[in-house]
Amino acid sequence: MNALLLLRHGQSDWNAQNRFTGFVDVDLTEAGEAEARKGGRALRGMPIDRLYASTLKRAYRTVELAMDACGDNEKLRDAEGHWIITRHDDLRERDYGDLAGLNKAETAERYGKEQVHIWRRSYDVAPPGGESLADVVARVGPYYEREILPKLRAGETVLVGAHGNTVRALLVVLGMNTPDDISGVEIPTGVPMLFELKDGRPTAYRFLDGEAAAE
Numbered sequence: 001m002n003a004l005l006l007l008r009h010g011q012s013d014w015n016a017q018n019r020f021t022g023f024v025d026v027d028l029t030e031a032g033e034a035e036a037r038k039g040g041r042a043l044r045g046m047p048i049d050r051l052y053a054s055t056l057k058r059a060y061r062t063v064e065l066a067m068d069a070c071g072d073n074e075k076l077r078d079a080e081g082h083w084i085i086t087r088h089d090d091l092r093e094r095d096y097g098d099l100a101g102l103n104k105a106e107t108a109e110r111y112g113k114e115q116v117h118i119w120r121r122s123y124d125v126a127p128p129g130g131e132s133l134a135d136v137v138a139r140v141g142p143y144y145e146r147e148i149l150p151k152l153r154a155g156e157t158v159l160v161g162a163h164g165n166t167v168r169a170l171l172v173v174l175g176m177n178t179p180d181d182i183s184g185v186e187i188p189t190g191v192p193m194l195f196e197l198k199d200g201r202p203t204a205y206r207f208l209d210g211e212a213a214a215e
């Protein structure tokens with residue numbers, strides 16, 4: 001049985017500092033690296049055929065660390081021993097535009113909690129100079145249909161290393177959530193999500209907990 005696996009990156013420097021990140025290419029914290037390894041342990045025994053990630057290092061480094069901790073899957077390494085990961089800009093985090101780099105709590109004090117919540121969690125209101133979740137759906141959806149869905153239909157198990165808002169966008173693309181109820185969905189860092197498939201299309205998902213798997 002094949003599956004789709006989504007993995008939000010581990011904690012980043014700017015997650016830890018509570019700053020809007022978006023397209024800014026910040027690295028993982030040590031805690032984020034540990035989360036990635038823990039997520040990888042939860043993937044042990046999964047017959048993974050293909051790896052995808054965004055072009056941002058917090059996403060592809062999470063996939064690399066998870067795969068290191070996962071063991072096996074040697075066919076997914078290149079001649080130099082690096083993990084073969086298809087990286088694409090369409091899988092990047094939502095562009096936070098003018099908010100990138102700002103502290104989230106300070107921004108809420110300045111513009112009001114409600115306004116900041118709208119920028120962060122509404123479906124179709126974009127933060128100034130940035131992308132709404134609907135914009136992210138419009139770039140992630142076609143990439144998924146074009147690149148990933150055919151692999152699932154061919155029977156492959158695919159791991160995608162992504163971001164909070166690209167995972168949320170994919171939940172809409174996959175029909176797990178709607179534009180109306182996605183605002184209440186938060187994605188934990190470094191915890192793999194396993195999607196069951198029917199005719200290559202995801203029908204349901206659950207989180208795989210690394211610690212439980214390690215025990």
Ligand SMILES: O=C(O)[C@@H](CO)OP(=O)(O)O
Binds near residue numbers: 015022
């Ligand atoms: O700052 C960001 O890029 C994202 C993810 O960390 O933040 P938010 O959860 O507010 O959309």
